[in-house]
Amino acid sequence: MSVKLKGVEHLFHLxxxxxxxxxxxxxxxxxxxxxxxxxxxxSTHLAENLNYRIELIxxxxxxxxxxxxxxxxxxxxxxxxxxxxxxxxxxTTYLGFIIQSIDTLxxxxxxxxxxxxxxxxxxxxxSQHMLDIVKTIAPIAKYVVPQLFxxxxxxxxxxxxxxxxxGLGSYLIAMAEQNPRIQGLGVDKERIIVQRAEELVxxxxxxECIKFIQADILNFNLSEKFNCILMSNVLQAFNIHTNIQLLxxxxxxxxxxxxxxILECLIDESRATPKYGVLFNMYLRMESLNAQTSTLSxxxxxxxxxxxxxxxxxxxxxxLDLVIAQLAK
Ligand SMILES: C[S@@+](CC[C@H](N)C(=O)[O-])C[C@H]1O[C@@H](n2cnc3c(N)ncnc32)[C@H](O)[C@@H]1O
Numbered sequence: 001m002s003v004k005l006k007g008v009e010h011l012f013h014l015x016x017x018x019x020x021x022x023x024x025x026x027x028x029x030x031x032x033x034x035x036x037x038x039x040x041x042x043s044t045h046l047a048e049n050l051n052y053r054i055e056l057i058x059x060x061x062x063x064x065x066x067x068x069x070x071x072x073x074x075x076x077x078x079x080x081x082x083x084x085x086x087x088x089x090x091x092t093t094y095l096g097f098i099i100q101s102i103d104t105l106x107x108x109x110x111x112x113x114x115x116x117x118x119x120x121x122x123x124x125x126x127s128q129h130m131l132d133i134v135k136t137i138a139p140i141a142k143y144v145v146p147q148l149f150x151x152x153x154x155x156x157x158x159x160x161x162x163x164x165x166x167g168l169g170s171y172l173i174a175m176a177e178q179n180p181r182i183q184g185l186g187v188d189k190e191r192i193i194v195q196r197a198e199e200l201v202x203x204x205x206x207x208e209c210i211k212f213i214q215a216d217i218l219n220f221n222l223s224e225k226f227n228c229i230l231m232s233n234v235l236q237a238f239n240i241h242t243n244i245q246l247l248x249x250x251x252x253x254x255x256x257x258x259x260x261x262i263l264e265c266l267i268d269e270s271r272a273t274p275k276y277g278v279l280f281n282m283y284l285r286m287e288s289l290n291a292q293t294s295t296l297s298x299x300x301x302x303x304x305x306x307x308x309x310x311x312x313x314x315x316x317x318x319x320l321d322l323v324i325a326q327l328a329k
């Protein structure tokens with residue numbers, strides 16, 4: 001890792017490396033690398049033979065493929081030359097023991113086996129757990145919003161912003177601090193989060209321009225129109241079909257020349273380096289949140305099928321992509 005990396009970027013690289021080691025360790029512990037060396041297999045075949053949950057096996061295989069440890073041909077996964085050399089236990093150059101040794105030193109590495117074997121479907125997070133998550137990610141808005149203003153000049157205009165799945169309202173707050181002409185409405189389903197967001201906004205004296213509603217965005221009808229709709233780290237909570245329905249309904253809340261801003265950690269299929277997106281998806285799945293990291297082409301499909309027109313895409317900080325869309329004419 002380059003020592004020149006600074007601040008937030010450096011931290012993202014550390015997290016990325018940690019997640020990668022964690023995911024490889026899971027494959028070593030569960031014997032998946034060994035199985036695939038002997039029998040190139042589809043994820044379904046692998047899950048059935050080793051008796052693991054298909055959703056996790058599928059995500060694991062795709063993650064390891066994106067990071068260059070597996071290959072996929074005719075729907076079957078197999079080891080790359082590198083993993084055959086170093087991660088296949090019978091190889092004379094096996095080095096997996098170095099990764100596995102962390103298992104004994106660091107508790108979060110333990111107990112993946114259970115998650116892979118449990119047959120139960122994923123429970124969703126409790127309100128308290130979601131609050132802990134949004135508290136953790138809220139500070140990122142401070143780094144992202146200045147970038148957002150340079151990428152999306154319309155944010156400097158008179159804006160009426162709807163923040164869908166707003167969490168603690170950190171994006172609305174940071175946006176209002178940059179442009180006092182912004183009016184914001186945040187919607188979140190968790191009462192405890194909305195209450196905390198209202199307190200935060202009040203403590204900053206922004207209660208006149210930022211309001212919140214507690215509501216489920218999947219069953220929510222709002223007649224008001226906004227010239228900007230923001231969705232930060234929200235699409236990942238739902239599958240592609242639910243997202244298409246959600247976006248279709250939201251399209252009626254956007255003014256004709258308004259903008260949809262999506263901030264998500266996307267899987268970039270073209271990059272050859274380890275991917276924070278897929279690794280983060282793997283982590284979320286192992287930690288029981290039924291999250292779904294998308295590729296850019298999946299986001300484009302969602303937009304097309306919900307009356308939006310894709311305008312631009314840019315990775316703006318490590319692990320967060322900006323997608324801008326407008327209503328299709
Ligand atoms: C990962 S957090 C992102 C928070 C914020 N947008 C950010 O980026 O800091 C996802 C948020 O979406 C909210 N959420 C999830 N499902 C929702 C639903 N069906 N209706 C409304 N909010 C929802 C959660 O409560 C949580 O606050």
